[in-house]
Amino acid sequence: MERIELRQLRYAVVTSDAQSFSRAAATLNVKQITLSRKVQQLEERLGVKLFKRSTRGAEITENGRPFIEQARRIVTDVDNLRTTARNVSYGLQGRIAVGYCTPLLAGNLRLAIAGYLTKFADVQFDGIEASLEKLFHGLQSHALDVAVAPIGFGEDGIVSRRVWSERLFAVLPDDHALAEKEQLYWQDLRREVFVVSSVGLGPIFGNLIAGRLTEQGKRPNIIVQDTSLESVLSMVAAKRYISIATEASQGVSWTDICFHEIHDPTGPARLEYALYWRKNNDNPALRRFFELIEERYPG
Template identity: 25%
Template sequence: MDLRQLRYFVAVARERNFTRAAQLLNIAQPPLSRQIQSLEEELGVALLTRDSRPIRLTEAGRLFYEQSLQVLGRVEQMRTATRRVGLNQNAILSIGFVASTLYERLPSLVRKLRQHAPELEIQLLEMVSVQQIPALKEGRIDIGFGRLHHNDPNVIGVVLHEEGLIVAIPKSTPFAQETRPLPVTALTGQKLIVYPKEPRPGYADHVLNLVHGHDVQLAEVQEVREIQTALGLVAADAGLCIIPSSARQMRADVHYRALEGERATSPIILYHRVGDNSHFVDLVRELTREMYAENSP
């Protein structure tokens, strides 16, 4: 087994088609098929079900695909890190984040990181929670800050804080005449704007599950791509929107009320790879613990 075979298998697993995978790899299809078959013979198990269209992964194939992504991602990290050390360049820490964490503690964390590790080059990449898990396994990011629980055994998720949710309300509506918390059940019959429209699952599903968990029947649900669009529609009197409380600073031309109800919170979760013993990953975990301990919401 070698890295070339892993790359070949990952390409086939992603494309679910030998012809397309061969085109992407710029090789002929017969040698690609032979390499995958050789890999299966070495492992002693079938990785692909070839009698279906598109090709499907077996249970063993799914496990091998996940592990292959980690190996290839780690190799790329090793290559990049070694090259940077050889060229006397700074180490890089790539952080994925969902946009709403910019209104919570992420900016403070980045400042503290730069104070504690001035030699570190920090890259910030915006991506929704569901995109961060494969990005971690493929080595495209080292740390993630998201809001979605997951069950991937290769990625650790540490809940840093359960942030309260609030309702953004058009100032012209009766709901805007009060400031006390609004029960989830009060949303019955209302038009709700949710985000992001895609990819799913995501924060939109968290909000809809919360509402449906209280047996609330909405008049309509409108899905949009970004929180900025959602709040703009609220300001235009197009409906209500449930957002994390820290994001209320985004617009001043709408009214905000805390959402009252069981599980009316959104977690802020720190993601990192299982077995990643990097000093900088440990530093991020230590700094985040200190930040929340010093100023517990």
């Protein structure tokens, strides 16, 4: 078999995510004909049709699905190696790579990172926003030192520590009838149509909504959009959906929407966060990060 290029794997992975050769080419800043030709050459070398092509785009085939997932891991590992190599020489007092799945608009994570950058100015700090799957893969592959994510996840060799919680809010059009309620409970939201992101905290929010509002086998109406949390919140202003966010999302000014705190029977609904790291990580910069966290959020 002829040699398979890393570039071909990357083109195939991005095409799978974009479900379109034209969108994938735009994402990678290459000509569509170049990308399409490289993917076709890859299919010929493998003897497997990866995509079903149509006027609607490029749909991954069943035979192509396991190959794309393996290709994704290879591309991610190579990118992580490059990042590690590029940053070896950075930082007079070491380097720390911190992963997270929530935007740094405001909140405890932003304060913790800002505090670390101020206190340890000579440490190279690399922040990586990614999905939960990629965060844990980054920990296992040594590309990340620590990840900040909601509690309840675990893998072999990974330990965790609770750090903080953030209040949960319903994100509503500013003229929504529920915006006038003095206190908003989960059950008040049971007839609403939710929109959540497919990335970041979106899957967490989707599971949370389903867990709170599924009744007698009937699940709430949740629409998943392949876009960022910020774009999802902007869509709420169109008055077709509502969404869920943490208090950190109030760090910027939003137009035509409002944030209404959600309550459980026992008090404000909250999302709990934890730090996750490898047991055997002896990075001195990570130890200093833990010291700062312990000062601010005693465990």
